[in-house]
Amino acid sequence: MTGQLDGAVLRLVLGDQLSDDLAGLADLDPDHDVVLMAEVREEATYVRHHKQKIALIFAAMRAFAVRLEARGVCVRYVRIDAPENTGSIVGELHRALDLGPFSKVVLTECGEWRLAQALAAFAGVASVPVETREDRRFICSRDRFRRWAADRRELRMEYFYREMRRKTGLLMDGPDPEGGRWNYDAENRRKLTRGLRPPERLRTLPSPLTREAIADVARLFPDHFGDLEAFGWPTTAEEAEAVLADFLDRILPAFGDWQDAMAEGEPWMWHGLISTSINLGLLDPLDVCRRAEAVYREGRAPLNAVEGFIRQILGWREFMRGVYWLKVPEYRQRNALDADRVLPWFYWSGETDMACVADVVATSRTNAYAYAHHIQRLMVTGNLAMMLGVHPDAVDAWYMTVYADAYEWVEMPNTRGMATFADGGVVGSKPYAASGAYINRMSDYCGACRYDVKGKSGDGACPFNRLYWGFLERNRARLRDNIRLAMPYRTLDGFGESQRATLLAEAERTRLSLGAVLREEDAAPPD
């Protein structure tokens, strides 16, 4: 072995780098080089990730290794239960280097700051040179985003998105946006029509390799969150392509209309179900956007649907990644609203009388899809956590745990930025705080709820209503100068001093009654 490795390159492929055209594999010499892939405890356990997420990553990694081997590539694959597994990526790199005289190590820049730090430290002590290549699977490089952000007072996704439209030519009509407008959001806020149900969705039948990964996770991570029974995520590029093709063909035309709608027991609605695949590298984001545009150009989907869909990927996804790398590590500490409460137990158990929250949490647990769509994450669980004043670390840990698509680079700007305003306005220009009226407008949840969505105070009133004014009052000093909150603050001021004090007291009482207490020991223990 040692002789064969003389001068060979050791190439690391991480669990979310499963792309044929990964930069770190670009000049791969299949006859000579070694690809290292390792399932390690450190990555699988730094939060108690949903079991489906771990099974998905292991299954996809194993399938990718088989794919490389079929091309004749030598893959050093370390399984999670291999007796000599060191438990960390860096440990496995050192162990691989001990195998023989490699000439260098090639890495592709990793998605999370935490691991990037560990790999940078490794590069400092490794016995051979370590080359780290840019991850070209994103449409905007970290450097380009940094340059775009450099001379701006505020970072707003909308302006970034326009620049990305110009750069890629997506949905452009010469120098102008297709149809004359950049954004068709106003047409994408319909409540689900009574009697209309979303179409059946294509889910992926687990292959034998996936079933094996599922069994390993059930055996080795029994105390992790969630169930494995309903696993249906694509684990190969071909499986991911089937889900994407089905979406583009049947679902995309109505994506825009129902983009923000929610319905009880309907986790998928008309969403793409592709985030797990894009985040793993099984789908290429620019290719997904171009294919969606082609559907529009062929007259098979309206502009509001296609623009709305492309904006999520070309705009939001790239913007969130740019913000993350621009602001870490300091971003991870942000807590602009001084939130200090623990996460109520019902976020884990789903045991709550709030019909909206129970449904969104149930889609993550009881139904065990490890999925909720964007508006559910933002306006139900995120909105509630913010108005309860839950500490951002606890919010982050929950989102990282319950969803199969969760990676810190995309999860954190969404939670600390968009959902809870803990970043103080880097991602969003105002907190997305909303009373029950918003949820009532966009869903069918309230009809079946024990709470009265029109009630303002008292135990029977919708908790979102009871929290809303108290949230604004509690954060008056921080938020009252925000121009986008001028209207609600004018309304609040119209209530008069004593009514404001009552609203604040009502919100405090609601925070306590929902379990958003101050001390960890007052909360129920995790299972």
Ligand SMILES: Cc1cc2nc3c(=O)[nH]c(=O)nc-3n(C[C@H](O)[C@H](O)[C@H](O)COP(=O)(O)OP(=O)(O)OC[C@H]3O[C@@H](n4cnc5c(N)ncnc54)[C@H](O)[C@@H]3O)c2cc1C
């Ligand atoms: C609080 C909160 C936490 C989130 N955490 C994650 C996360 O950990 N991982 C993750 O991939 N997405 C996250 N999102 C974004 C979004 O909710 C998911 O990408 C989406 O629900 C995935 O389902 P889909 O593929 O059906 O999406 P669709 O609605 O069909 O959208 C298509 C694609 O656009 C991209 N996208 C849409 N919205 C966003 C967004 N806000 N940020 C980044 N990409 C976006 C995704 O790649 C998605 O697959 C979060 C959003 C919120 C509000």
Ligand code: SF4
């Ligand atoms: S009444 Fe309030 S708690 Fe109940 S479903 Fe509606 S918004 Fe949610």
